[in-house]
Amino acid sequence: MFQAKINAGLLQSSIDAVGVFVDECKVRVDSEGLSVKAVDPANVGMVELDVPADxxxxxxxxxxxxxxNLTKFDDIIGMAKAGDVVALELDPETGKLKIQIDGLRYTLSLIDPESIHQEPNVPDLDLPGEVVLAGAEINRGIKASGMVSDHMAFGVEDKSFYMSAEGDQDDVRVDLTEDEVISLTAEEDARSLFSLDYLESMSKAIPSDAQVTLYVGSDFPVRMEFELQGGDADVSYLLAPRIENE
Amino acid sequence: MFQAKINAGLLQSSIDAVGVFVDECKVRVDSEGLSVKAVDPANVGMVELDVPADxxxxxxxxxxxxxxNLTKFDDIIGMAKAGDVVALELDPETGKLKIQIDGLRYTLSLIDPESIHQEPNVPDLDLPGEVVLAGAEINRGIKASGMVSDHMAFGVEDKSFYMSAEGDQDDVRVDLTEDEVISLTAEEDARSLFSLDYLESMSKAIPSDAQVTLYVGSDFPVRMEFELQGGDADVSYLLAPRIENE
Amino acid sequence: MFQAKINAGLLQSSIDAVGVFVDECKVRVDSEGLSVKAVDPANVGMVELDVPADxxxxxxxxxxxxxxNLTKFDDIIGMAKAGDVVALELDPETGKLKIQIDGLRYTLSLIDPESIHQEPNVPDLDLPGEVVLAGAEINRGIKASGMVSDHMAFGVEDKSFYMSAEGDQDDVRVDLTEDEVISLTAEEDARSLFSLDYLESMSKAIPSDAQVTLYVGSDFPVRMEFELQGGDADVSYLLAPRIENE
Structure with a gap:
């Protein structure tokens, strides 16, 4: 059985965070809460979502x-007004998900979980650089990088975090010193290159006012962790690097 | 002769209410005011508009x-700012309509009324269910229904009004009890099915804050009546049902 | 050498004013400030921009x-928030333009000025009608005219300024008497016809709240002069007439 009520805004931003990489996903519920692990079809980006029961x-x-089906689910939750509560209930007879929003009852057919791409094993990486900064800063670096190239670097160097992109003609670079971010820990210099296609999608799900913890290595995946709605849900992205031509 | 001044917002919402079904129409003016009767080319939806002289x-x-030509007329009135007064005058010499909005003078060629689809005889139906509710409620039911199907039902049952749609996979239903609407009178249960194409168009012209009186029967047309701008114009829609396959 | 700091809003509206006619342009800087002269590829519209050093x-x-490259430069400056200061610096070694906006550093390749369309010699015309009016009035006349035709007239007649357009079916006319504009000087009646394609583009760059000085003759170009940001930059447009068929 599954029966729950949740704030519409929290539910929608949670769905959107997963929707960055997949259109459909397996959602696990148990006494602890709701969680999702998903990887995009090309195995480049992974997302973990946790919405604890409380x-x-x-x-x-x-x-x-x-x-x-995340696209359809997102449309339905989009019917809610700010502050609405969404009631979810798995109908044991039909196996369908009953969704209620302020008098509106929507009966959603679920997808056979067996037909959905397997949940990824998220690797536990030891990444030497760790920086905490505002989502707005990351989103700005991604947007500017997209103006000159289709890939960008995250790196740490000399007690600074940087985002940079080098195009055929133009370059973009943002340097943020230890004092300009919330915190920075770098055991050694590091730099990895990533596809902007993926980062631009992720950027849409990163709240401007969230504190994002970004872990970076050298030609290693980048991990970004942040909370939704001030801690009501945890999102973790892992994005595989592009190997840089020297 | 015809010479009148009218609030731009009232004029625009009146045009928009008729534009749901037709691109051009016959507008009657006489000492009582301005009125329109029109039916869409497929004879499925009818609209009556009355804007009394006062x-x-x-x-x-x-x-x-x-x-x-409603499309063109709508564009012209769209030049007005909120609160502007629109002056209309039929030029007896040229037969054109002179439109003035705050110093802007637009001379609009009229269409030969003979070339426009005949005005419909709106049938006087005795429909057993009558419910008064906010336009916002109807518009919400229409929007949600459009997510699962291309047709939806309006019905009354057990002292409740409902809107419902059944798709191949998903269902939507809104039930509003006697206490949840402004008023409900049902001589008997009733239910009719309608095309969402038409309802979605009508929805754009139904003000969220209007009180809509909806009359429903069993496999009969639905009638919706509402006022624009707090009573300055009356709109009545009649939409033919789709016959339900049992 | 060139090194300057400027308010992002002023810089962006200056670029946009030039972008009406060209995608790339020669920008002159000297001790007096920054200036641009450009003409569109069809030699119909010219623009002069002056942003004085102070x-x-x-x-x-x-x-x-x-x-x-104005399109690219406009995108970059679009990264700034309201009130941001943009730092510009010509790198003497690379010949590239370094642009800094609140920590974001963008290195922009410049175009060989020799490859850009020559700067026009802007003719010094003696136009008999001079009217000063709000940008909003001109923009409104252009918008309404675009609803009926692809060209429109500016004219002075009997101590009035007018904008008018005659379509196949409908006409538009705005008359503004001496009292309805900020000032009007007309040595003689005048009227010239212009392409709305050009005027609609120019309209986007004319601030609604700017005072525009418009000079009109008989089958002569129209000149429009206005200031950006309350005087921090001067823009002057000159648009060639279409010859009217009598």
Whole structure:
């Protein structure tokens, strides 16, 4: 069984964070809460979402695995007004998800979880650079980089964090010293290059006012962790690097 | 002769209400005011508009029948700012409509009324269910129904009004009890099915804050009546049902 | 050398004013400030832009001629927030333009000025009608005219300024008497016809709240002069007439 009530805004930003990489996903619910692990079809980007039970207005669940069409689910939740509560209930007879928003009842067919791409094993990487900064800063670096190239670097160097992109003609660079970010820990210099296609999608899901913890290595994946709605949900992205031609 | 001044917002919402079904229409003016009856080319939706003479800032008219291109007229009135007054005058010499908005003078050629689709005879139906509710509620039911199907039902059942749509996979339903609407009178249960193409167009012209009186029968047309600008114009829609396959 | 700081809003509206006619242009800087003269590829519209040195937050320049891709430059300056200061610096070694906006550093390749369309010799015309009016009035006349035709007239007649357009079916006319404009001087009646394609582009760059001085003759170009940001930059447009068929 699964039966829960949740703030519409929190639910929508959670869906959007996963929707960056996949159109459909397996949603796990159990007594701890709701969680998703997904990887994009090209195996380049992974996302982990955790919405703990106590972030819900009410939450009751046995272990269930739901196959969810995120695009459709996002449209439905988009019917809610700010502050609305969304009631979710798995109908044990039909296997469908009943969604109620202020008098509107939507019955959503679920997807057979077996037909959905397997959940990834998210590797536990030891990345030497760790920087905490505002989502707005990262989003700005991504946007500017997209003006000159289709890939960009994240790096740490001399107690600074940088984002940079080198185009055929023009270059972009943002340097943020230790004092200009919330915190910076760098065991050694590091730099990795990433596809802007992916970063630009991720950027849409990173709240400007969130504190993002970004972990970077040398030609290693980048990890970005942030909270939604001031801590009610945790999102973690892992993006594989592009190997740089020297 | 025809010479009148009217609030731009009232004029525009009146045009928009008719434009749901037709691009051009016959506009009747006489000493009582301005009125339109029109039916869409497929004979599925009808609209009646009445703007009484005393809703105008000034109004003088002999019996005249004007053939109006609504798309073009709507663009012209769109030049007005909120609160502007639009002056309309039929030029007896040229047969054109002179439109003045704050110093801007637009001379609009009219269409030969003979070339426009005949005005419909709007049938006087006795529909057993009558519900009064906010335009916002109807518009929400239409929007949600459009997510699962291309047609939806309006119905009354057990002292409740409902809107519902059944798609191949998903369903939507909104139930509003007697206490959740402004008023509900149902001599008997009733239910009819309608094309969402038409309802979605009508929805754009139904003000969220208007009280809409909706009359429904069993496999009969639905009638929706509402006022624009707090009573300065009356709109009535009649939409033919789709016959439901049992 | 060239090194300057300028308010982002002023810089962007200056670029936009030139971008009406060309995608790339020669930018002259010297001790007096920054200036541009450009003509569109069809030789129909010319623009002169002057941003005096003291409109910059700081300004140092020897005589330099920079070849600028306006579309790209506009995108970069679009990264600034309201009130941001943009720092510009010509790198003497690379010949590239270094642009800094709140920590973001963009290195922009310049275009060889020789490859850009020659700067026009702007003719010094003696036009008999001179009217000063709000940008909003001109923009409104252009918008309304575009609804009926692809060309429109500016004229002075009987101590009035008018804008008019005659379509196949409909006409538009705005008359503004001496009392309805800021000032009007007309040595003789005058009227010239212009392409709305050009005027609609220019309209986007004319601030609604700017005082525009418009000079009109008989089958002569129209000149429009206005200031950006309350005097920090001067823009002058000259648009060639279409010859009217009598």
């Amino acid at each position: 972030s819900f207005d009410s939450f009751e669940a046995d272990d269930e695995l739901l196959g969810l | 809703s105008f800032d000034s109004f003088e008219a002999d019996d005249e029948l004007l053939g109006l | 409109s910059f937050d700081s300004f140092e320049a020897d005589d330099e001629l920079l070849g600028l």
